[in-house]
Amino acid sequence: MGALKEKTKTESTKAAHILIMEDDLNVARGLKMVLDEQGYDVDLRDTGYGALDAIGQYEYDLLMADLRLPDIDGMQVIKQVRQSNPETGVIVMTGYATSALAVDALKLGASDFIAKPFTEDQIKASIDEALLAHFKNMETAKVGSQSSLDAISIQKREVLKVLNRTSEDRRFSNNLMKKGGDALWEYTLSNEAKAAIGSGDLGWINKHVGELTQKQLMYVYKRLELEVW
Numbered sequence: 001m002g003a004l005k006e007k008t009k010t011e012s013t014k015a016a017h018i019l020i021m022e023d024d025l026n027v028a029r030g031l032k033m034v035l036d037e038q039g040y041d042v043d044l045r046d047t048g049y050g051a052l053d054a055i056g057q058y059e060y061d062l063l064m065a066d067l068r069l070p071d072i073d074g075m076q077v078i079k080q081v082r083q084s085n086p087e088t089g090v091i092v093m094t095g096y097a098t099s100a101l102a103v104d105a106l107k108l109g110a111s112d113f114i115a116k117p118f119t120e121d122q123i124k125a126s127i128d129e130a131l132l133a134h135f136k137n138m139e140t141a142k143v144g145s146q147s148s149l150d151a152i153s154i155q156k157r158e159v160l161k162v163l164n165r166t167s168e169d170r171r172f173s174n175n176l177m178k179k180g181g182d183a184l185w186e187y188t189l190s191n192e193a194k195a196a197i198g199s200g201d202l203g204w205i206n207k208h209v210g211e212l213t214q215k216q217l218m219y220v221y222k223r224l225e226l227e228v229w
Contacts, residue, residue, distance in 0.1 A: 016131050017041045017059065021051040021077065022066045022093070027116070031064065034120055035127070048072035055081055055088070061128055062089040065110075075104065079193060082109045088128040093118070158187045159209045162197055166219035173219055177226065200224045 020033060022028040023046045043058070045051040048069045055063070063081055067074035078090055092105040092108045095116040102113040111130040114122060162184060168171040176183045180198030181191070189197070196204035200223030205212065212220070 016061045017043075018064060019043050019051060019054055019058075019060045020064045021045050021069070021074065022064070023047065023069050024066070027066075031123070034123065035098060038124065038127075040127075046070075048074060048077040051077055052080060053083055060088050061084070061135075062091065062127065064091045064093060064127075067092060067094040067101065067105075075108070078105065078108050078110065082089075084138065089133065091126055091130055096137045130143065153190055154211050155190060158189050159193060159205065160216065162187060162189075163212065163216035163219055167215045172186055173222075176219070177223065198223075 090110040112126040181194030
């Protein structure tokens with residue numbers, strides 16, 4: 001288990017792109033030096049608007065945000081980042097730490113709230129934890145996206161299976177004409193797909209399945225003729 005966790009940390013380190021939003025250049029450069037040594041890809045911005053501009057142009061895995069900035073409240077930056085880039089992790093750093101600020105930051109989705117001055121070990125541990133959570137969330141989203149694509153592929157295959165069957169099985173075709181989508185209970189189809197097939201909705205079928213062969217179109221044309229009559 002420990003070896004697996006260490007491997008995940010290493011992979012995250014190699015891939016991680018971090019933005020430091022800090023107007024104290026000494027702190028910012030010191031942090032960058034530490035993070036460069038860890039293998040992270042690090043950018044610096046000394047204003048809130050500068051950070052928002054950078055986030056609008058590049059994809060960051062983690063934002064390390066100071067709250068006291070010369071142009072805009074750091075909390076406002078975090079709020080905008082959470083809205084526009086909810087997958088980006090956030091660590092808050094401040095020399096004016098209070099319980100209320102910490103609660104507000106965590107409510108906005110920050111993974112950690114670190115009071116200045118902090119140690120090198122503290123910041124490394126916080127970043128490791130934030131990135132592990134970030135990459136885990138990204139992997140979960142990727143799996144969910146793939147599941148959606150798989151479901152679409154399955155439905156497309158099922159629609160074609162139904163249409164092919166209508167040209168080969170007259171009893172099935174007649175039953176489908178009479179009962180519509182209710183005749184498709186044995187197929188893995190959404191209610192929308194069942195309704196489209198049952199009514200011969202060629203527009204829906206072409207949009208979600210693609211062009212059909214003449215064999216597959218036979219049922220659709222017959223269904224549409226029935227509607228006309």
